[in-house]
Amino acid sequence: MKETAALPAAASGVWVFAEQRAGIVQPISHELLARGRRLADARGAPLTSVLLGPAGDDGLREMIRRGADRVLHVADPALQDFLPEPYSAVTAHLVRERRPDIFIAGATTTGRTLMPLLAVLCHAGLTADCTQLEIDPATGELLQIRPAIGGNIMATIRTPLCRPQMATVRPRSMKPAPPDPGRAGEIERLTVPPELLRSRVRRVAFEPADDEGGGIQKAEVVVAAGRGLKKGANFDLVRRLARALNAGVGASRDAVDRGWIGYPHQVGLSGKTISPRLYFCAGISGSVQHLAGIKTAEHIIAVNLNPDAQIFKVADYGVVADLFELLPLLTEKLEARKKSARAPGTEGSG
Template sequence: MHEVWTISETYEGRIKEVSLELLARGRALADTLGVALGTVVIGYKIPKTELNSLIEHGADSVYVADDPKLSSFTCNTYSNVLVQLFAAHKPQIVVSAATTTGRTLMPYVAVKTHAGLTADCTGLAIEENTQNLLQTRPAIGGNILATIKTPDHRPQMATVRPRSTKILAPDSSRTGSIEYIPISEDWFSSEVEVLGMRALEGQQGAIDEADIVVSGGKGLKKKDNFKLIEKLAVALGGEVGASRDAVDRGWEAYPHQVGLSGKTISPRLYMAAGISGAIQHLAGIKTAKCIVAINSDEHANIFDLADFGIVGDLFTVIPEILKRLESRSEA
């Protein structure tokens, strides 16, 4: 029977958390179909413990392409690896993360393999009679949810929004196979060369993969005040986000921008302070699990989407929250 596959991503030799989320998705689909779950890892010197963790988190077979020339993602080369693997194994479903890598690689592969591809899904299921993959995704700024299928083309491909799935608890008694794929010189294209990496400014990490995001907007009034947002983010163990207004004013760098012209995110907790909630901003947070908003205007749009709202002056409210958090950690 044709397997369900996920594409696992690595960074600096480690499997990314989002790839474990995919295994939870893939496991559910594979169990419904009664087939095995495979996962593909492309990289260099991925430790055996990392590969084993894929099995512990739900994979039955791990296909590894390991070569120095695969250490960084480049679209054409990675695409060549996948096209060859698809031809050899004919997976019926392939899911990848809707990361910058997944969203670049999968469309490239879909064209080469004449496969249907659905972007940034938040729901995947198997249709009862046809066994087709049903792919649900928000579109048009989160105003609609579209369910899409690929009736006549295989594999059925989808990218899945990071943090939209709970990782399965690791089970060290699970068994599975690890297969190293013979390297083929034909894969390698020299058209793109990775020259290096430059870290994001500040101590913060990426908001797309964060559990908790604390965002600030126009209500912060000036750049200096943005430190309040940073403090709150650190105290909660989260990352810093910002509205378009705050980014356009230079208070926070663009990688932190949440919304239609920034990032669409699904953290477990989204906290917005001094953000009124323009439709473009709300589009970026509609799939957040929980939203807390602080705004002085009781009629601000953000409260329509929030689970918990504080109507008040953020310059007194945030320090009070910080004080409480501090006294908790001392207790």
């Protein structure tokens, strides 16, 4: 028998795929709830969060506080770690039973692996790496918006015939939904048929990648530079300033392509999406592809010689200056401040 997902008329509700690691609900789940809540409100539909594997009660309740109306939790130990076969089989089972209209996941390693498998199992479509999701007010369809043709256009993709309408969105492309302690919702603890939990793949061990530069996705402050640095050795200026600010080091693709710094530092469409409290960048023009990576940065300070640089259109503070003069000056001030703050009996200055 052909396993076809529900026809559009029968499908209802917005689902998000929450992730846990070692039983801890991951931040991507709260980001997805923020997006999911907007979509569910626009559709006048309930928002459901699906979580596979172990998670504490508080983690589950936190998802309700952050926007879920219902949490579907399958806690079986076989789902402790992400394994493509049982995860896709269990998720497809839930989709067939409950027929969500929209199902979104993070474009994380898990989401990028799970969602294509699920799309095949449910005979649905999938738009990967969306930057924006909207509801078409005329049709109620999900508008899946993402860069296309080398990032030169924004494409809007619809799924009129299959359900669920499925999309992945980049981590940190939306702020997590803030918790509302008064929100009420339902937690459903489910068991699934044991045959769904079989896996031909076994998890042997987990070794974190050598995360050189990877810290920029977690850093509160990121100092970045681009082609304006003129040569790779000048990244020392950036690193020194970053140290003074306890910041991560980012870069434009141009700087990475020239081999001045490693790819893990790249910010933008084909690099990392970051969400620091402060993004300080120098010698970066502000191409659309670069800006795609800093949309959720809280504050942006840009240094550029060219007063018409695109980066100034998004910067909260723009400094028209030569980075080779400004960066060392700023670093010296910050270092002196740090030093005096450490010295007993002295007060910070500057």
